[in-house]
Amino acid sequence: MQTLQSDRPARPLLRRALPLSLAAVCFWLLWQEAATLDLPAVATSLGEIPAWRWIAAGLATLASFRVLAEYDLVGHRHMGTGLDPRRARRAGAASIAIAQVTGAGPAVGAAVRWRLLPVLGRGGVLALSALVGLSFMASWALLAVAVALPVIGGVAWLAPLLLAVALPAVGYGLWRVPEIRLLGRTLRLPSLQAAGRMIALAALDLIFAGLALWLLMPTGTVAPFTLIAAYTLALGAGLMLGTPGGVGPFELGLALLLPAVGAETLAAALIGYRLIYYAVPCVIAALYATLARPLVASAVPTPRHAPARGPRAEHAFVAQSDSRLLVTGPHSAALLSTAQTMTLFLGAQTGRLGPLLPGLRAAARSENRIACLYKITGRDAVAARRAGWSAVPVAREAVLDPRDFTLDTPERRQLRRALRKAAKDGITARRLSAPDWIEMSGINARWAAAHGGERGLSMGRFCPAFLSDKPIFAAYKDGRMVAFITCVTAPGVMSLDIMRHEDGVPAGTMQALIVAAVEAAGREGCHEFNLAALPDARLMRFTPGAEGLERFKTAFAPRWRKLYIAAPDMLSLAIAAADLWRTIQQPGALRQPLTAGIWESAAPTVPAPANATLPPARRWRALPRRAGGRMAG
Template identity: 50%
Template structure:
């Protein structure tokens, strides 16, 4: 309604124009200006069409960038000219990609629409307004601050709950890309308008582009076809003294180049082009039971995917901002996976990251140009050399004596009592807080049922248990749970029993998991006791590394991974590819889910 009122006001203003002078000004526009404006409009449309590429990557549709870009350009060219842009755009996207389904098409349209408004608003408030206020220099400070503020919000709140459903907001890389695309759009669209104006009447280019940016927003909010009415009135209002036949002629020429011609081309393409159909490619299933690192199956608890080349294969974890190669290569060398990880992260609007790499792999990544940093050390015990004699084991011997005096017994759990183990887990959460996740073990029988389990009993009653991950010659600690009050030496005796069992089974290493690197400033609180506990076994400390293409991406990736560990997403139990088939057989979902309730 408001747009129609403004369009009426524009019509009244148009009655006062000398249309003969407008015609003269229109015909006097030089041919090279038409060509230049058309080229600028083409670049502007390339930028806005790229929004669809970003949207398809966000929703992981798997469509080629070219097909997404063409559908986006068609939808925007026709939608912005005819009015009702989101509805028209959704219809045209569905026409060009029918097998996406209506739901995905609507999500892509909403993503593009809201994403553009967010990016446009950032540019308008931080750049356009200061320029028109005569303080262009202020934009140099406001733009970084605005980008940082929105990025901080997206980092803190990566998801939004709408009507009981979780919506994933754009990642920080996606938002920054959309702002850059919106800047490219208004820059070249404003340049197209500038080329249509006579030089003697055109304001300075920065002022014109800032004015165009705000007028464009008024036209979009007005909702009229092509923004007619609100756009022109905003332009005339923000550029006093320019309501001349030359401006009217320039606006008519601009609308021909930027609206009419793209609309005709877009409509023709939508009518004549065959729909793009692409059968869904079968996802490569990550192999979580193989590889040189026993911790790999932890990835089953998080959103994960395979990264593969002809030479190598690895498993990557998804966090809101990153696609993280976990533990290096499952098979083959690391080097071929690095460019593949770059491409995969780009195709999901995420930052590429390497996590928990060994020193050897860190050297390989550093040679390939990645920025690497030691962030943790893991305690590794050589079972053949582990001997309770000697001064290094004095503290361990003391705690083992206390466990023996308390009458504790330790050993494998052959038939898990999930009800009792759930009680222990609940007591542990009550005293320690919610469990962590991502790369740290979480309590769920569906996940644990095919893992080695060891328990501690006091007077025949289970009071503590651990789960472990095994591959080749390594047994790695996965999960530790115990009652709030246990006799001294309980966990020492439990781990010592595991070491003894591993030695008998010919397992060369027992890994007690990782701690923050001693060189890191501000190590996590509560690590002192855990460090003393692990140090009592006189382990070999092995450094682990995190990496990203540069320092800024490394800082953001590390913060995002830490956030995902401290506040993990709920465990998913509806997909059959999350848990091994053996686990599903051994622990039917209907029986095991109650035991997972507190964990997810």
């Protein structure tokens, strides 16, 4: 044990010693190279740089820092800080300008951001600095391997092929794994939109910075793309070894990668580059950081959770998702956040869809997400297309009118046959007034284990706090519950939510439960019972079990109604559809508490269990058998 403890202090020293040793070697080699320089020739080369090239290099430097400022803004949007973009850009540019000169970039950059944006808090500043630094290094690594190395190696034609492989691979990885667990915390990785923007901005920064150096060399000394490629690789050496401004490794790297460039010419260009790209921006940034007023408060409003109500019964699922309310005058809608999208769910909750579209796009852009409309009606799809959006069918929902529902029709003969089988096997179905949460949670757990887990987002999940005021119907055999279904409601509408059953349940059991629910909806005066949606006919083959569900619903002889997905363009629509499919198949934890803030009712509601990690039997005993009120709307 003593040996282990004595080894621990040595590990940080070893980690610091390696880059310091490599930097020292670089300095020594650079010193040996500098000793051979003709200093008067270097001064002559520096004086021969025409004024227009200094001006052009200054403009390239300005463009590079403008790009870096935009990079910081992408980080702010990823974190959802909501700060004024101008303040975010200025703080980012200042922090980078100072940090690249002083060395210890992440620490100095965080200190400058903390000076200018204390409103973020220490944790927010550190998280932003880490995000910007790590994502830039990742973007640099991709560009260095896929572009810079082939150009320096004389096989520039290989760069497009490597990018064509690398970019989709990175995109697939971020789509497949949008979050990671690190030190007990869940970290959201950049969205595809954010990652693409970061890679593009990193590429532009390298181009403009390399161009600033190229402009300070005599005409014809080296091709611009060759210099930019060499600059990219040399910059990486300076960043990884962590010397102030990359001094030593950067210069040595350029000298080794550009052997055809005269030493005096390169030295003069590097001196000019250090002045115009490092010294001048650092002085300006230091003045700004000293004189600017720190942002200690922000007027960004706290997003409101969208109410779990609306003209469609499925709006209740908003309570189980990471949602917010979008309001434009009398028009409002629920927005659901996924890894890649900001999705307006089911259309407007109040008012019309059209006036909400600009606000949706702005909300999505503010968090590097794709604006999306999901499961909207045909009328809303027309409104979206008029606004220039792309919309395609995504699902079909089966609906009945419970007021005239009868089994005595030729179209429902298979349904009658299934009900007779259930009755013969002793199945009885009834509505529950006091649900047995322990028994239901057991059935749900066994069903989920047999079917690969529950689905999420637009499909409800078993949660007693959510279901406590919903219509629930159970099927019994020999006095034991073998299946149950739950429903959600809106004015005049009841919709099927979840269906759970034991393995080997008698045939016709689930049909008997739905018939009981339809008859209850008719007694309550509902004009519609929704059997829930199936994938659109073109998507059926991609959804296991969809054909069986289609036969199951068709036995009720319903009326089919198309639902649509929409996005600003077809590429965004494809990404959004893939992300929504992944989220439905692999939902995260129920993050939003089911508290009274979501339910707009004067009656008391059931809170989410505080003991959520306890075994099911103990967990659900903490809940009352029945809630005192119903969801408004």
